[in-house]
Amino acid sequence: MNWFSTFLTSSIGRKVVMAVTGLFLISFLIVHCTINAMIFFNDGGESFNKAAHFMGTNVIIRTMEIVLFLGIILHIVQGFMLSAKNRAARPTGYAVTNPGANSKWYSRSMTLLGTLILLFLVMHISHFWTHSRLGGIGGISPLDETMIGDKEVLNLYALMISTFQSPVVLIVYILGVISLCWHLVHGFQSAFQTLGVNHKKYTPAIKGIGIVFSILICALFAAMPLSIYMGWIA
Amino acid sequence: MNVKLRIWRQRNAQEQGKFVDYAVNDANPNMSFLEMIDVLNESLVNKGEEPVAFDHDCREGICGMCSMYINGRAHGPQKLSTTCQLYMRNFSDGETITIEPFRAKGFPVIRDLVVDRSAFDRIIAAGGFISASTGQAQDANAIPISKTNADLAMDAAACIGCGACVAACKNASAMLFVSAKVSHLALLPQGDPERRKRALAMVAQMDAEGFGSCTNTYACEAECPKGISVANIARLNREYLNAAIVSEEMPK
Ligand code: FES
Numbered sequence: 001m002n003w004f005s006t007f008l009t010s011s012i013g014r015k016v017v018m019a020v021t022g023l024f025l026i027s028f029l030i031v032h033c034t035i036n037a038m039i040f041f042n043d044g045g046e047s048f049n050k051a052a053h054f055m056g057t058n059v060i061i062r063t064m065e066i067v068l069f070l071g072i073i074l075h076i077v078q079g080f081m082l083s084a085k086n087r088a089a090r091p092t093g094y095a096v097t098n099p100g101a102n103s104k105w106y107s108r109s110m111t112l113l114g115t116l117i118l119l120f121l122v123m124h125i126s127h128f129w130t131h132s133r134l135g136g137i138g139g140i141s142p143l144d145e146t147m148i149g150d151k152e153v154l155n156l157y158a159l160m161i162s163t164f165q166s167p168v169v170l171i172v173y174i175l176g177v178i179s180l181c182w183h184l185v186h187g188f189q190s191a192f193q194t195l196g197v198n199h200k201k202y203t204p205a206i207k208g209i210g211i212v213f214s215i216l217i218c219a220l221f222a223a224m225p226l227s228i229y230m231g232w233i234a
Numbered sequence: 235m236n237v238k239l240r241i242w243r244q245r246n247a248q249e250q251g252k253f254v255d256y257a258v259n260d261a262n263p264n265m266s267f268l269e270m271i272d273v274l275n276e277s278l279v280n281k282g283e284e285p286v287a288f289d290h291d292c293r294e295g296i297c298g299m300c301s302m303y304i305n306g307r308a309h310g311p312q313k314l315s316t317t318c319q320l321y322m323r324n325f326s327d328g329e330t331i332t333i334e335p336f337r338a339k340g341f342p343v344i345r346d347l348v349v350d351r352s353a354f355d356r357i358i359a360a361g362g363f364i365s366a367s368t369g370q371a372q373d374a375n376a377i378p379i380s381k382t383n384a385d386l387a388m389d390a391a392a393c394i395g396c397g398a399c400v401a402a403c404k405n406a407s408a409m410l411f412v413s414a415k416v417s418h419l420a421l422l423p424q425g426d427p428e429r430r431k432r433a434l435a436m437v438a439q440m441d442a443e444g445f446g447s448c449t450n451t452y453a454c455e456a457e458c459p460k461g462i463s464v465a466n467i468a469r470l471n472r473e474y475l476n477a478a479i480v481s482e483e484m485p486k
Binding site: 003006007010011012013014015016082085086087088089090091092093094095096097098099101102103104107108110186189190193194195196197198203 | 240242253303305306307311332334337338339340402404405406407409437438440441444445446447448449450451452453456457464465467468469470471472474475478479484485486
């Protein structure tokens with residue numbers, strides 16, 4: 001094996017892949033959340049549709065979308081592989097365990113939380129991404145169009161409003177976001193630790209920022225379907 | 235005080251083991267946990283039964299031999315302590331105490347509560363040393379070392395290689411152990427010339443022994459009898475990244 005694949009398949013190398021892809025996905029969450037939060041302008045979706053139009057048509061963004069999918073896939077596949085390897089490292093388990101005495105439940109449940117997020121993601125992508133990007137292909141209904149100024153743009157906002165009328169969808173989204181929140185609370189600081197950033201001066205701040213960030217971004221995400229369902233946004 | 239014990243009995247590495255129930259009556263609360271098992275073993279020997287095999291040596295918390303998983307915790311319920319430094323007063327009268335061997339692919343059970351921890355020796359042999367030329371002993375303090383680094387190196391060197399980190403980790407990861415050994419040498423000028431090679435070789439050996447990888451649950455730090463910090467794991471990650479990506483050494 002050459003040096004790079006040896007590095008990537010070492011136990012630390014695998015973790016570095018998780019940390020780097022994880023931080024990249026966090027940066028995506030920030031963009032995603034910022035754009036979606038435009039629905040809170042309550043302007044009939046005009047600013048949101050404009051932003052969505054930009055994201056859907058800009059060459060750089062569309063290229064990054066491919067990188068994003070690769071990043072997600074790498075994070076998922078590597079996560080499951082690590083999880084299997086780690087389970088194999090203890091072939092016989094303990095009869096009595098008391099894990100709560102030495103670690104947090106969410107730090108031990110990253111695979112479970114990740115799997116829940118993955119299930120949510122499948123639903124989420126089929127709700128929105130397929131219609132906006134693959135509309136008209138293989139029986140997937142394309143989006144309606146709407147006029148902004150003299151430009152015709154896809155009306156993603158209308159799809160959002162209609163999707164979140166269902167209470168089941170609302171509950172699934174909120175559960176998905178809660179899983180994401182716990183995943184981030186551990187993942188954010190864990191990524192820094194894996195990349196070797198543990199420092200007397202900065203680590204307390206990293207941990208604090210991680211928790212605030214996770215709660216804030218997930219609260220914003222949860223507020224979107226909730227406020228549409230409740231009719232706070234027209 | 236009286237306690238009921240559920241102890242893992244296993245004749246050898248090949249045979250299946252099982253839990254066997256015992257009772258120890260009139261245990262003194264000021265006995266160490268190992269002394270309590272000595273009492274049990276004496277009664278077993280008097281009855282003509284096989285005593286429970288367990289590892290121990292110094293009985294003063296410095297050799298790291300006394301590996302036992304007690305009531306779901308490595309070395310029992312007391313923080314910052316090995317089994318030999320755990321006293322019966324930490325348990326309540328009439329309590330049932332479950333005692334298991336450390337469980338990890340890298341620590342196969344040899345007999346009863348005794349596991350083979352020689353994987354740790356092989357990791358040390360892979361790079362946990364400095365090459366020193368023989369000859370005249372150097373003047374003490376000839377090489378200046380900052381107080382901060384000396385303290386950090388000393389803290390890392392406190393690791394007794396007991397394996398509690400592996401036993402407590404849900405991934406049976408040996409990262410805390412390896413990071414303590416790598417840190418202790420990397421922080422000192424004497425360890426500097428071989429630091430890249432060392433990080434690569436020790437991590438490769440750790441992986442080859444079948445230990446899991448670190449998911450930063452920090453159970454190791456919480457269970458370490460010597461309070462080794464997970465900041466050492468971050469240092470090992472830095473050392474490894476530096477060696478594998480930046481330096482000219484080849485990862486193997
Ligand atoms: S017997 Fe030496 S540390 Fe417990």
